[in-house]
Amino acid sequence: MSRETQRLQDDDAANPGMLWVLDGEALWNDNCASCHKSGMKGVAARYPATYKGRVINLEQRINLCRVEQQKAPPFRYESKELLALTAYIGRQSRGMPVAVSIDEKSKSEFEKGKALFFQRQGQLNLACTQCHDQQVGKRLAGNPIPQAHPTGYPIYRLEWQGLGSLQRRLRNCLNGIRAELYPYGSQELVDLEFYLMWRARGMKIETPAVRP
Numbered sequence: 001m002s003r004e005t006q007r008l009q010d011d012d013a014a015n016p017g018m019l020w021v022l023d024g025e026a027l028w029n030d031n032c033a034s035c036h037k038s039g040m041k042g043v044a045a046r047y048p049a050t051y052k053g054r055v056i057n058l059e060q061r062i063n064l065c066r067v068e069q070q071k072a073p074p075f076r077y078e079s080k081e082l083l084a085l086t087a088y089i090g091r092q093s094r095g096m097p098v099a100v101s102i103d104e105k106s107k108s109e110f111e112k113g114k115a116l117f118f119q120r121q122g123q124l125n126l127a128c129t130q131c132h133d134q135q136v137g138k139r140l141a142g143n144p145i146p147q148a149h150p151t152g153y154p155i156y157r158l159e160w161q162g163l164g165s166l167q168r169r170l171r172n173c174l175n176g177i178r179a180e181l182y183p184y185g186s187q188e189l190v191d192l193e194f195y196l197m198w199r200a201r202g203m204k205i206e207t208p209a210v211r212p
Contacts, residue, residue, distance in 0.1 A: 024088025152209020
């Protein structure tokens with residue numbers, strides 16, 4: 001990140017992702033606050049997590065709450081509503097360390113996510129590790145290659161001119177290597193999220209982050 005982008009992220013009055021946070025706060029007050037009076041501080045730092053025997057991400061947890069508790073239809077992936085609520089919940093954990101945990105119930109999903117990180121895919125026959133471990137700090141299309149620590153999602157990308165989820169970013173990478181795109185919400189993408197968040201354990205949540 002350039003210093004200008006860092007300043008943009010750190011200033012809530014200038015960070016464009018805060019527009020989604022404000023929308024999420026309104027949705028929260030209308031739909032969620034009556035049950036969750038104590039708020040969601042620390043929750044985003046623990047996801048993906050095990051729920052009813054499988055690992056799910058924060059977006060899925062929000063939609064399960066809508067379906068099971070509110071008897072309402074789930075929000076569509078990348079919809080304004082789901083991004084806004086996820087950003088609002090994520091911001092409440094800003095500054096807290098990533099603290100995803102692995103237990104006997106989630107070990108299988110973790111191993112699958114790890115395997116996917118090291119698996120060569122697509123027509124370019126590339127794996128995540130080849131960029132995000134072996135080429136860290138070098139440049140791709142003018143931008144520095146990061147270590148793939150997803151501490152700020154959903155993030156505002158200047159390239160997108162909007163907010164997007166980690167799964168959108170993962171699908172962008174898969175598209176870049178000409179690989180099959182896993183559907184939004186697929187267990188493959190959730191498992192990969194789980195592994196990536198485990199790699200980032202101890203780092204601070206930045207939601208909503210700003211990236212090039």
